[in-house]
Amino acid sequence: MSSPVTIQRYCNSLVSYSRRKTRVVNIGDVAVGGDNPIRVQSMTTIDTMDTAGSVEQTIRMVEAGCEYVRITAPSIKEAQNLEEIRKELHRRGYKVPLIADIHFTPNAAELAARLVEKVRINPGNYADKKRFEQIDYSDAAYEAELQRIRAKFLPLIKICKEYGTAMRIGTNHGSLSDRIMSRYGDTPLGMVESALEFLRICEDENYFNIVLSMKSSNPQVMIQAYRLLVQKLDEEGFQPYPLHLGVTEAGDGEDGRIKSSVGIGTLLEDGLGDTIRVSLTEEPEAEVPVAQKLAARYASRAGHAPIPEITNYPIDPFSYTRRATRQVANLGAHQVPRVIADFSRHEAITPASLFAVGYRYSVPLDKWNITDMACDYLFAGNNAVEFDIPGTLGIIYKHDLWLSAQRKPRTYPLIDANQYRNGVEQSPELNFIQASIADVNQDLMSRLSSDQTAVLVIDTDNEHGYAEQRRIFVDLLNNHCGIPVILSRRYSDIPAETFQLYSATDVGGLLIDGLGDGVFLVGENCGSDKMVNETAFNILQATRTRISKTEYISCPSCGRTLFDLQETTANIRARTYHLKGIKIGIMGCIVNGPGEMADADYGYVGSGPGRITLYRGKEVVKRNVPTPQAVDALINLIREDGAWIEPEAVNV
Ligand code: SF4
Numbered sequence: 001m002s003s004p005v006t007i008q009r010y011c012n013s014l015v016s017y018s019r020r021k022t023r024v025v026n027i028g029d030v031a032v033g034g035d036n037p038i039r040v041q042s043m044t045t046i047d048t049m050d051t052a053g054s055v056e057q058t059i060r061m062v063e064a065g066c067e068y069v070r071i072t073a074p075s076i077k078e079a080q081n082l083e084e085i086r087k088e089l090h091r092r093g094y095k096v097p098l099i100a101d102i103h104f105t106p107n108a109a110e111l112a113a114r115l116v117e118k119v120r121i122n123p124g125n126y127a128d129k130k131r132f133e134q135i136d137y138s139d140a141a142y143e144a145e146l147q148r149i150r151a152k153f154l155p156l157i158k159i160c161k162e163y164g165t166a167m168r169i170g171t172n173h174g175s176l177s178d179r180i181m182s183r184y185g186d187t188p189l190g191m192v193e194s195a196l197e198f199l200r201i202c203e204d205e206n207y208f209n210i211v212l213s214m215k216s217s218n219p220q221v222m223i224q225a226y227r228l229l230v231q232k233l234d235e236e237g238f239q240p241y242p243l244h245l246g247v248t249e250a251g252d253g254e255d256g257r258i259k260s261s262v263g264i265g266t267l268l269e270d271g272l273g274d275t276i277r278v279s280l281t282e283e284p285e286a287e288v289p290v291a292q293k294l295a296a297r298y299a300s301r302a303g304h305a306p307i308p309e310i311t312n313y314p315i316d317p318f319s320y321t322r323r324a325t326r327q328v329a330n331l332g333a334h335q336v337p338r339v340i341a342d343f344s345r346h347e348a349i350t351p352a353s354l355f356a357v358g359y360r361y362s363v364p365l366d367k368w369n370i371t372d373m374a375c376d377y378l379f380a381g382n383n384a385v386e387f388d389i390p391g392t393l394g395i396i397y398k399h400d401l402w403l404s405a406q407r408k409p410r411t412y413p414l415i416d417a418n419q420y421r422n423g424v425e426q427s428p429e430l431n432f433i434q435a436s437i438a439d440v441n442q443d444l445m446s447r448l449s450s451d452q453t454a455v456l457v458i459d460t461d462n463e464h465g466y467a468e469q470r471r472i473f474v475d476l477l478n479n480h481c482g483i484p485v486i487l488s489r490r491y492s493d494i495p496a497e498t499f500q501l502y503s504a505t506d507v508g509g510l511l512i513d514g515l516g517d518g519v520f521l522v523g524e525n526c527g528s529d530k531m532v533n534e535t536a537f538n539i540l541q542a543t544r545t546r547i548s549k550t551e552y553i554s555c556p557s558c559g560r561t562l563f564d565l566q567e568t569t570a571n572i573r574a575r576t577y578h579l580k581g582i583k584i585g586i587m588g589c590i591v592n593g594p595g596e597m598a599d600a601d602y603g604y605v606g607s608g609p610g611r612i613t614l615y616r617g618k619e620v621v622k623r624n625v626p627t628p629q630a631v632d633a634l635i636n637l638i639r640e641d642g643a644w645i646e647p648e649a650v651n652v
Helices: 051-064 076-091 106-115 139-163 178-184 188-204 219-235 253-269 284-296 351-357 399-405 417-421 442-450 465-478 496-512 529-542 565-576 627-640 647-651
Strands: 025-027 030-032 039-043 068-072 098-102 118-121 166-172 210-215 338-342 359-362 367-370 377-381 394-398 411-416 431-435 454-458 485-492 518-524 551-554 583-587 602-608 611-616 619-626
Touching: 025 166, 039 284, 051 068, 051 076, 051 284, 068 076, 076 098, 076 106, 098 106, 106 118, 106 139, 118 139, 139 166, 139 178, 139 188, 166 188, 178 188, 188 210, 188 219, 210 219, 219 253, 219 496, 253 284, 253 465, 253 496, 253 529, 284 496, 338 529, 351 359, 351 529, 394 399, 399 411, 411 417, 417 431, 417 442, 454 465, 465 485, 465 496, 485 496, 496 518, 496 529, 518 529, 551 565, 565 583, 565 627, 602 619, 602 627, 611 627, 619 627
Parallel strands: 039 068, 068 098, 098 118, 118 166, 166 210, 338 377, 338 518, 377 394, 394 411, 411 431, 431 454, 454 485, 485 518, 551 583, 583 602
Antiparallel strands: 025 030, 359 367, 602 611, 611 619
């Protein structure tokens, strides 16, 4: 990150919001890209052979605001049934464009392309069966492979051209072909190249009705892949195709919403993305309002308060490097990003108040129980904290109150940039200096550079706050100012879910680029202290910068799903929520599940009706376990590996 690089083009501007200009792709009567609004889509979860069920679910999705509906077509018979579903929808007055989702079966794609408005292919498995083999291809052998793909793919292109059908070339990080893995590895570049192999064939055939996607369950990989894709499209002279954004297997509830916002929101902030799908392990119509809220922020984003241009961009947008900082107390350098909870609006702060932010006081034991989501600092504002605080907590006061409270251990001042310039009294250990972009000039940066006790808290009122805060980091990096930085964002009068989506976008995007040593979220009238605090930890978890709980990579389910994913995910979560740092993949089918659970440590995969196959990483360890015993078998497997902890041991 520290060596200056020229600005790497993956968006129109890093400081002034505008949507990337793309081709317009017609999908039935609903066009995507160009000046069209960001379209919202989702996917059915009912068996595609259940015509009535698929129609009813599609209608619920459309009524919720879904603009395209994707339906899985694993074989010829489902592809054929799309015709029945479409006919019935038309008969009932629903003309929503349908998209056939194809994996492994070119013949199903070729049929579906005649029947519905768009087909989605996965370049990782359209012409290849995955065998997890590492093959050392010579250039000639690789070229021969490309010729084989061309031969398999050409018939579909011809049909799409003839019928006016659109296509998404949708790469999944978890299901790259052995060919791509052997040459590029499991990398964003491999994902991009996987799509470009197919795209080159389309362009050779003058077929341009294409949308592209680069999905992963890891938002960091996904963001880097989309950025790299745009750069490669420009660099290699491809057409500017619209982008379909999504984080795969994001999970359910707030985790799924936060993970999706980090991935999708970060790209939308830079003007990338023409259609989005939020993949939640919930009913598909529940995905739609989330996607709409994410997209709606950008309808009026252009024209925001100006942000100074960047001439020298020191951040590599294509790979993660945490910005190098010095350590001040437990902040910066190699410390995990810290969480500050805001209690400044409380009338009084008591030991019981801390329950919401992860600290439970036991009166009989006179002991604090500290959870994995216990905040590191509490901003008390002008509220004196009169009791003995837990040993892992620091209290931040406004400067005036701190002056009178400073004899108490672990209390620190929040000093605004003006007070700091005027040389007010400081803590000998740790001082939080609050500044906005207007305050961060050469003078302040040189003072901060030599102040070994200072941590910068950056604020923004700019509607395009993500870019404005990133701009502050550009100055800090270019001036070699290694001060730790807390990302501070304030929201007021929005519902809890909106708070989660917005803050995950605004703060998550910076953390993904290695920027930020702590998070300070303020939610005035946005929900409970508990929700705000947990959102901060969940953002850190989604960006993988601080792991505080088990991670679930669960597929959103589709017509292939072999068990009730929502219920099963809830069961597994109830038994394993305390296994901090472990990743569990919960996948509805064995056809795509093992590939798509990416880097999960354990996998719970439907392998037949009432049957589950368990994985350790990518290795099958137990086949066809009857469903009633499967969760116990999963826990036994974790136990055998020595990774199991009794929940009681965590909760003492
Ligand atoms: S893993 Fe889940 S969403 Fe993906 S194809 Fe299988 S059942 Fe459908």
